[in-house]
Amino acid sequence: MSEHGNINRRQEVEALADYVNNGWLRTGEFDGPTFLWNHLIREASQKDAENRNDVPVAQLSDADNVISMPMQWYFDSIAAIVPTAERTDSGVEMPRMDMPTFHLESQALSGVDAVVGNAVVSTRWLDAVGNLAKAVEMTARFVGNVADRDNEGFDYLKDLIQSVRVYMDAVACNADPMTGEQSLRMITQVACNDDFRLNAMQMVELLSCGLSFAQWDDTRMFAYDALNSAMDTMSAFAASATDANTTMSPESRDAKDFGNSDECTPLAELKTDMDLFNTDGPLSEEELNNLAMLDPALLTEKEIAETAQNQFEHAVQFLRHDLMRISGDADEADRFLRDNHTSEPLADAYAARLIAAERWRDLLNFVDLVQRDKPNQCTVMFPEEVVPYEWETIREAALEALGRRDELIAMYQERLDDTYDPNTALNHMKLEAWKNAPDRNQ
Numbered sequence: 001m002s003e004h005g006n007i008n009r010r011q012e013v014e015a016l017a018d019y020v021n022n023g024w025l026r027t028g029e030f031d032g033p034t035f036l037w038n039h040l041i042r043e044a045s046q047k048d049a050e051n052r053n054d055v056p057v058a059q060l061s062d063a064d065n066v067i068s069m070p071m072q073w074y075f076d077s078i079a080a081i082v083p084t085a086e087r088t089d090s091g092v093e094m095p096r097m098d099m100p101t102f103h104l105e106s107q108a109l110s111g112v113d114a115v116v117g118n119a120v121v122s123t124r125w126l127d128a129v130g131n132l133a134k135a136v137e138m139t140a141r142f143v144g145n146v147a148d149r150d151n152e153g154f155d156y157l158k159d160l161i162q163s164v165r166v167y168m169d170a171v172a173c174n175a176d177p178m179t180g181e182q183s184l185r186m187i188t189q190v191a192c193n194d195d196f197r198l199n200a201m202q203m204v205e206l207l208s209c210g211l212s213f214a215q216w217d218d219t220r221m222f223a224y225d226a227l228n229s230a231m232d233t234m235s236a237f238a239a240s241a242t243d244a245n246t247t248m249s250p251e252s253r254d255a256k257d258f259g260n261s262d263e264c265t266p267l268a269e270l271k272t273d274m275d276l277f278n279t280d281g282p283l284s285e286e287e288l289n290n291l292a293m294l295d296p297a298l299l300t301e302k303e304i305a306e307t308a309q310n311q312f313e314h315a316v317q318f319l320r321h322d323l324m325r326i327s328g329d330a331d332e333a334d335r336f337l338r339d340n341h342t343s344e345p346l347a348d349a350y351a352a353r354l355i356a357a358e359r360w361r362d363l364l365n366f367v368d369l370v371q372r373d374k375p376n377q378c379t380v381m382f383p384e385e386v387v388p389y390e391w392e393t394i395r396e397a398a399l400e401a402l403g404r405r406d407e408l409i410a411m412y413q414e415r416l417d418d419t420y421d422p423n424t425a426l427n428h429m430k431l432e433a434w435k436n437a438p439d440r441n442q
Helices: 011-024 039-051 060-079 110-119 125-143 152-174 177-191 200-215 220-240 267-274 285-294 301-326 330-339 344-356 360-373 391-402 405-417 424-435
Strands: 086-088 091-093
Touching: 011 344, 011 391, 039 152, 039 200, 060 091, 060 110, 060 125, 110 125, 110 152, 125 152, 125 177, 152 177, 152 200, 177 200, 177 220, 200 220, 200 301, 220 301, 301 330, 301 344, 330 344, 344 360, 360 391, 391 405, 405 424
Parallel strands: none
Antiparallel strands: 086 091
16 A cells, blocks of 8 residues: 555565565575575584584494483383383384373483584584484484374474584585585485385485585585485385285384374275275375375385375475576576476475566466466465465466556456455455556556
């Protein structure tokens, strides 16, 4: 609104441009938005430099013992109060549904804290990264074996991965290229192991340690090698799975992705009883994901592997984009966003690029493309107050910038005809404002 109470005919385009230029893209670090890279990683890495010195870190075997002992104490203590717990040659087994809820105050992860704290203050890069990789590996396995109903373990693991990313940025900035390559390879090996194959986003977060290396010509290939290793791992994982019904116990998977049920219901029975899925032909990707969230025991081993690969392929799009953007290939990164416009975050990012460049005709054409190929697609990177009508608000902004009077009038009239629209008064004012405006006929 103007100071005279009249409607600002460019209020949507100005609000979007302000959000994109002063919020989302304000750092201007890599000529566009990034999903996994954040400038705060570099800032934290540089700030921590004052605490890092050429001091030794624990031997890997000692780090393993320090991490595992509190974890074993935790399992021993809960085994004493769980009637269904059984002693085995390898430790203790018990149904997860009988376990008490895990809490950080149990101090089961205190050994992880000690090993990580010892590693991140050292500039002996290879030794420190070896211990950090061990800490991530053992923490992921532990979290996958406890009843983490309140997500305390899961959140701890996410924070640990971020700490590793900060330290790996220091490695990329300060270590020689050979040391950097070996360090990133250790982290990549952990990201590709069994504990992360069913946790696509965490796997990709670990792989994003490579983004720090992508910023320089002599280390960029390390990041692409890490990406290719992960893609090969997931392809081999999916290819090696069988069509047999899985007997995978919940203790061998992460509860965050695949649930906690100990029961095994045949897939066909679930499809019949719940009437949720089309029983003719193979399940769609969405149906597989829904079943995996409900209970992976309902899926065959092959379907679980396919679901994991589908989730990975979606998550790895963010890494592929950021590698292009950080490598300085802005045009290729933009093409990647546009080509993957049915993915909400990628489509939003491309719209932001067009808004920042004031390419309003291209933006209008892009909105048409998104709504043609996925009519109900939502926006996820713009706040609701900026895009109350989601992609229609983005279309409105483009039409405002182009002065497309007749199309705006038709848009506002359609909203007014919708008796459920909550913004009747505002749309009426916009309608009247554009009725009295000249058509620039663009």
